[in-house]
Amino acid sequence: MAGPKQSRRERLRAETAAEIKTIALAHMVEGGAAALSLRAIAREMGMTAGAIYSYFDTRDDLITALIVDVYTSLADRLEAAHAGMRDGDPADGIVAHGLAYRDWAIANREKFQLVYGAPLPEYHQPENGPAAAAGHRVCRMLADLIGAAAPAGHEEAGGPYDWSDFDPRLVESLGESHLGLTPDLLALTVRTWGRMHGLVTLEVYGHLRDLSRDPAMLFRSEMLDLVRSLGLAGTTGGPDRAVPVTA
Structure with a gap:
C-alpha cells in the first residue's frame, strides 16, 4: 500500500537533499574527503550557506x-x-x-x-x-x-x-x-x-x-x-x- 502523498514542498526538499548528496559524492571522488565542504556545495547549487545548513547541520x-x-x-x-x-x-x-x-x-x-x-x-x-x-x-x-x-x-x-x-x-x-x-x-x-x-x-x-x-x-x-x-x-x-x- 502506498504511503501518504508528499506535498510539493516535501518533494522539492527531498530532491534538493538528493542533489546535495550527488554533488558531495562527486566532490569526494575528485578531491577526496578533504574536498567536501557544505559551503562549496552551496555555491555550486546557487544556494546560500545558511540554506544548505537547513538540510545538513554539519559535514x-x-x-x-x-x-x-x-x-x-x-x-x-x-x-x-x-x-x-x-x-x-x-x-x-x-x-x-x-x-x-x-x-x-x-x-x-x-x-x-x-x-x-x-x-x-x-x-x-x-x-x-x-x-x-x-x-x-x-x-x-x-x-x-x-x-x-x-x-x-x-x-x-x-x-x-x-x-x-x-x-x-x-x-x-x-x-x-x-x-x-x-x-x-x-x-x-x-x-x-x-x-x-x-x-x-x-x-x-x-x-x-x-x-x-x-x-x-x-x-x-x-x-x-x-x-x-x-x-x-x-x-x-x-x-x-x-x-x-x-x-
Whole structure:
C-alpha cells in the first residue's frame, strides 16, 4: 500500500537533499574527503550557506547520509539476488550473494570506496546511528546464508569464539532476528565476507589490472572454492548459471 502523498514542498526538499548528496559524492571522488565542504556545495547549487545548513547541520551529517545511502543501495542489490536464488540450496545462495556483491561494487566504485576505503579524515560516525544500522543490514543477510549452510554444532577454526570477541553493536543488531546465531557462526560469517571482499577490493582499486584478464572468472572460482570449504555440494553460480561443485 502506498504511503501518504508528499506535498510539493516535501518533494522539492527531498530532491534538493538528493542533489546535495550527488554533488558531495562527486566532490569526494575528485578531491577526496578533504574536498567536501557544505559551503562549496552551496555555491555550486546557487544556494546560500545558511540554506544548505537547513538540510545538513554539519559535514559529518552529510557524510553519514551518504554512507546510509550506499549501504542501502548495496543491501537492496543483495536482497534482489537473494530473491532469485534456488530454494533450499545454501551453496547457490552464498555464490549468488558474492556475485551480486562484486557486481554492485564494480558498478559503484566510488560508493564502494566511500564505505570500504580508508577511514575518512576528521569524520566521526555516530555510535549506534543510522550508518552502523545500515551496515549491519548487509551483515545480517550473509549471516542468514551462513546459518542455513553450516552444520549444526559448527565450531570455527581457532574457536570456540565468544560474543565478547565481536562489536557489541553488531551482536545486538543480529540478535534481534537471528535467534540461532552462535559466536562461531558469526566468526564464519565475517571470514566468508573477508574472502568475498578481498578480490573485489583488489579489482575496485585496480590492483588486478596487470594480473588477471578475467577478474569475473577469478572471483567465481573463489566463490566456488569458498562453498567447497564449507562442505557444501550441489550446483552453484546463481540462478543464471549452474556450475557443478565436486568435493
